[in-house]
Amino acid sequence: MKNTLILLAIAILPTFSIGQTINKEQVVELGEFYSNYMFLSSPSKSVIKAFGEDFSEEMKTAVEFVKELTKTKNDLLTDDFLVLPDTSTLLIVYAVDAMHQNRRSKTEVNQSELVESVINGDIPYNELVDEYYQTLFSSVSNKNKPFNLSKVNFEMKK
Numbered sequence: 001m002k003n004t005l006i007l008l009a010i011a012i013l014p015t016f017s018i019g020q021t022i023n024k025e026q027v028v029e030l031g032e033f034y035s036n037y038m039f040l041s042s043p044s045k046s047v048i049k050a051f052g053e054d055f056s057e058e059m060k061t062a063v064e065f066v067k068e069l070t071k072t073k074n075d076l077l078t079d080d081f082l083v084l085p086d087t088s089t090l091l092i093v094y095a096v097d098a099m100h101q102n103r104r105s106k107t108e109v110n111q112s113e114l115v116e117s118v119i120n121g122d123i124p125y126n127e128l129v130d131e132y133y134q135t136l137f138s139s140v141s142n143k144n145k146p147f148n149l150s151k152v153n154f155e156m157k158k
Contacts, residue, residue: 026055027092027115030066031099037070038100039142061085062092069139076136082154090128094118097135 033051037043043051048071052063065081068074075081084090095118099111 021056021058022088022092022119023056023059024112024115024119026052026059027095027119028099028111030055030059030063030092031096031111031115034066034069034096035100035103038139042072042143043070058088059092061089062096065089065093065136066096069135069143072143074139074143076140081136084129085132087125087128090125090132091119091123093135094123094128094131097131 030052033043048067051067052059055063062085065085068076068081095115098114098118102109102111102114
């Protein structure tokens with residue numbers, strides 16, 4: 001019985017702790033940054049450098065990813081971004097995109113409430129992964145002109 005309780009606690013604790021450690025206000029700020037620069041406009045180098053400096057450690061990977069998404073001629077097709085990140089980063093990216101989609105919705109939801117529901121929701125892992133790579137490749141095609149992948153070697157085992 002004792003072993004069963006320990007195993008149950010180990011299985012539940014990581015899921016519970018992910019939502020507890022993500023700073024939701026910082027996710028909202030990251031989502032606003034993404035929406036402002038994700039398509040045609042690009043932030044200046046000084047804005048990119050300064051953005052997210054005061055964010056929590058848990059946010060660092062997502063911040064670097066979103067900053068790279070907004071750059072013209074970005075480096076998203078490098079191992080730093082192509083290798084699947086941790087679940088927290090996947091959740092943050094999913095929330096950032098949900099915020100962006102929410103802005104165009106007829107029935108817009110409060111951004112903080114939306115982030116809260118994503119972070120504490122039960123989103124299937126494969127949807128998180130799909131959203132991450134969809135966001136990555138959308139940015140590559142939007143920001144890298146001319147669009148040319150002929151020199152990119154995708155190593156699937158990485």
